[in-house]
Amino acid sequence: MSGDESTTGGAENAHPAGVPTITGSNFEIVRREDGAGVVRRTDGRADDGEPLTWLSDVYGVPGTEGPVPVTLYERTGSRVLIRQVDPGEPTPDRIPLFDGDSFYLMLALSHASLHTNLDPGSSEGFLFGVRIVPVRTEGDTVFVRSLRKDEVDDGRRVHVPPGGTVTIEAGSFTAELEHIDSMSEATESGYAPLAPTLWTWLGLGPTDEVTARYLVAAARRLDTANTLFIDVGRRRESLAESGLAGPEIRRRLFDLVGTVELAVIAMGRAMDMVEDANDRLGRNVEVPPSISAAQQSVKEIRNAYEHIDDRAFGNVRERPHPDALTIFNWERLIRENVITYGRHELVVDQVPRLLLDMRRYFKDVAANV
Incomplete structure (x- = not known):
C-alpha cells in the first residue's frame, strides 16, 4: 500500500x-x-x-x-x-x-501499489499504483476497491484506525492497460515508450509466453525507432548550423545518415511485426490505414540500408538494378527532411504519426490477449 x-x-x-x-x-x-x-x-x-x-x-x-x-x-x-x-x-x-x-x-491511504517482490518499500520491485477508495468498515477492517475507469475522483481516501487492516476483496481491484500506460511519460515527439507498459500488462496474468515476447520485442523496436528519429532531427539541425568547416560538415553528415539508417531499420522491422501479428498471434485487430499505405516504401528503404553492401555495387539481390545507387543520394534528406530510395520516400515529419499508430495497434493486440 x-x-x-x-x-x-x-x-x-x-x-x-x-x-x-x-x-x-x-x-x-x-x-x-x-x-x-x-x-x-x-x-x-x-x-x-x-x-x-x-x-x-x-x-x-x-x-x-x-x-x-x-x-x-x-x-x-x-x-x-x-x-x-x-x-x-x-x-x-x-x-x-x-x-x-x-x-x-488514523492512517490515510490514497493508493495501492503492485510489486514484483514481497518488499513494498522496494522501488525496484514497484510496478504501478492504483487509486483506492473505501467501500465499508467492519470493526477495525476497512474494505477498499480500486477507482473504476472514468469514475470521478472526489478525493476520498481510505482511513485506517490504529491496529486496523485493509482488505481488497476478490474482484474489487482492477488493473487497466490505459492506466498503466498513462504512467509512461511522452518524449519530445509526443510518443511514449511502450515496451515497459506491455511488459507490466502482460505479466499481470496468464499470458502465452510467445505472444508476450513478440509484443514486447515489437514495442522495444518501436521505442528505439522513436529515440533514433528524435536523434535524426537533432543531427539534421546540427548539420544546418552556419560557419562549419568542411571536415565538420562531413562528420555531421555521416552521423546523420548513419542514424537515419538505424532509425529506418528499427521502424521497418517494427512495421513488419505489425503486418505479421494477426496471423502469427491468431488475432484479428485492424491494421491502421496509415501503416498499410507506408509499409511498402518503408520496407524498400529499410532493405536498401540493411543490404547497403549489395547496393554499393549497384545491385539488388546481387543483380544490377537502376534504383540501387539512389540510397546514396541524401540531397532530399538534407533539404526537405525526406528519406528516399528510388521512387520510395519517407517524410520524416510524418514519422511520429506512424509510430503512434503502430503503438496503438500493439496496445490493441495486447488488450485482447
Whole structure:
C-alpha cells in the first residue's frame, strides 16, 4: 500500500512531531508510546465538563509540510479517532478535547501499489499504483476497491484506525492497460515508450509466453525507432548550423545518415511485426490505414540500408538494378527532411504519426490477449 502514513499531532496550534509534550494554561498533552496524545488537566481543579482545548490540525505527517487539517472520525468514551481532511472537503469544526481523552490519528491511504517482490518499500520491485477508495468498515477492517475507469475522483481516501487492516476483496481491484500506460511519460515527439507498459500488462496474468515476447520485442523496436528519429532531427539541425568547416560538415553528415539508417531499420522491422501479428498471434485487430499505405516504401528503404553492401555495387539481390545507387543520394534528406530510395520516400515529419499508430495497434493486440 502507498499513502500518507500519519503521526499524532497537537492541539489548538498544532505541535511539531517528536515533541513529547505540549502545555497550555490548564492542561498538557503527552504523547504515549502507542502514538496517542493524552490530554491531562494540570490546574488541580475538578472536571467541569468543558473542553480543555480544541484540535484543528497536526504536524509531522510524512510527505507534508506545515499543519495538516484534521476532523473527528469517531469518539468512544475518552477514545477519540481523528483523520486527515480529504481533498475537496470543507473546513471542519474544531475537535473538542477533554480531560482524560486519548486521541489517535488514523492512517490515510490514497493508493495501492503492485510489486514484483514481497518488499513494498522496494522501488525496484514497484510496478504501478492504483487509486483506492473505501467501500465499508467492519470493526477495525476497512474494505477498499480500486477507482473504476472514468469514475470521478472526489478525493476520498481510505482511513485506517490504529491496529486496523485493509482488505481488497476478490474482484474489487482492477488493473487497466490505459492506466498503466498513462504512467509512461511522452518524449519530445509526443510518443511514449511502450515496451515497459506491455511488459507490466502482460505479466499481470496468464499470458502465452510467445505472444508476450513478440509484443514486447515489437514495442522495444518501436521505442528505439522513436529515440533514433528524435536523434535524426537533432543531427539534421546540427548539420544546418552556419560557419562549419568542411571536415565538420562531413562528420555531421555521416552521423546523420548513419542514424537515419538505424532509425529506418528499427521502424521497418517494427512495421513488419505489425503486418505479421494477426496471423502469427491468431488475432484479428485492424491494421491502421496509415501503416498499410507506408509499409511498402518503408520496407524498400529499410532493405536498401540493411543490404547497403549489395547496393554499393549497384545491385539488388546481387543483380544490377537502376534504383540501387539512389540510397546514396541524401540531397532530399538534407533539404526537405525526406528519406528516399528510388521512387520510395519517407517524410520524416510524418514519422511520429506512424509510430503512434503502430503503438496503438500493439496496445490493441495486447488488450485482447
